[in-house]
Amino acid sequence: MTIMDRVLTAGLRHNSKRLTRFEGLTPSESLPPPDPDREYMLYLHVPFCVVLCPFCSFHRVCFKEDKATRYFKSLRQEIRMAHDAGYRFADIYVGGGTPTVMPSELVETLNLVRKLSSINSISVETNPDHLTPEIMDQVRDAGVTRLSVGVQSLDNDLLKQMDRYDKYGSAEKTMAALELANGYFETLNADMIFNLPHQTDESLLRDVDIITRQLQISQTTFYPLMSAKSTRRKMLKTMGSVDFNREGHLYRLILDALPSSYRASSAWCFNHGGDTTDEYVIENEEYLGLGSGSLSYLQGVLYSSTFSLNHYNRQVANGRFGISRHQALTYRDRRRYFMLMNLFGLSLDKKVAEARYPGFFRTLAPEILALRTIGAVRDQGDHLVLTRYGMRIWILIMREFFMAVSDFRDLMRHAIKEELDAPGPLQIRVPTSELRPPGNY
């Protein structure tokens, strides 16, 4: 890790934590009314998985059929509530967990949204063991245009360390399943992880080669390994310790090894032809998240839904949305968030930025000067674009941002244990030390 990486990491860690200090909502607070001229991106969270991987810090719980059936019912009810409140949707992203854990429930949910809004695209996450013709036919018929598969690695030793080999399939099985799935959807994405504890250069280069040259998957995403406080001990036991010093080197290996037919659409997503991206947060400044543990960003405010499935079901049964915490972004942070997400997608349109936030470049002059000085961005006509070095810097920025979100999830999961079993609004006791105001920034 270079000195620049260290300085950036320290600063980013502080700022990312500051952005994810959500505060509780009062019982009278709810989602803001939608902009009637706007169609939104809808994020749906399905938090069930058959096996919980040790490195994963997403909001996920062990699959139980009765729990999941009840949850999908609540999710559909919350979708109807959003529609009644005036929200209209153009695109859907279903994340998890494993959204395909009950395909018929997922299909019923997608069909409901399609009935209520005119939908352009649907993206769904899944695992390799669900790449069967039965499941793929069902979700394709429900309008899914992009299927994103959590492959993580095609090294059997690493899959065993991640506890994925037995349940989600060996490298050989996964390769055969990907071959079958490629071409089924407009976009098939293979999610891969780099900087796993025992991942060698050779193992990573083999993954790049199989995904892009042998299988020619239409899209692939190489995420840096992220961890949360809660997963660190389990990861250490099963997978070993993460060495962030290797991250830059491994990222450069990936960039150098990708065939020229793959074009970057974000700092970590690469497309074989086409240019769809893996991150809905890049293309949609605002989005509505429904379901337990989902996040929304609306009118400069980040919202988080309750992480307790019981509380979520109760809220929806009482005609209330699942949101339980929020964080209003400051004037400056809204502009920073806009720049962060646009440059994550490699390019910021200067005219669009000024039109959206008048005085954008004046307000963020120090940040942009710093990025120019270190060579992370350059001007290209009306755009500010990330350089190759800037892509590396953005990997670091996004890793810190998502790790702060993961730490927030930890906090919420911990708080669920404190849930008081009384009817009515959930009372969560969060240690006050975790909610202290940010220092001077």
Ligand code: SF4
């Ligand atoms: S990595 Fe995927 S399958 Fe594993 S626990 Fe996380 S969401 Fe579930």
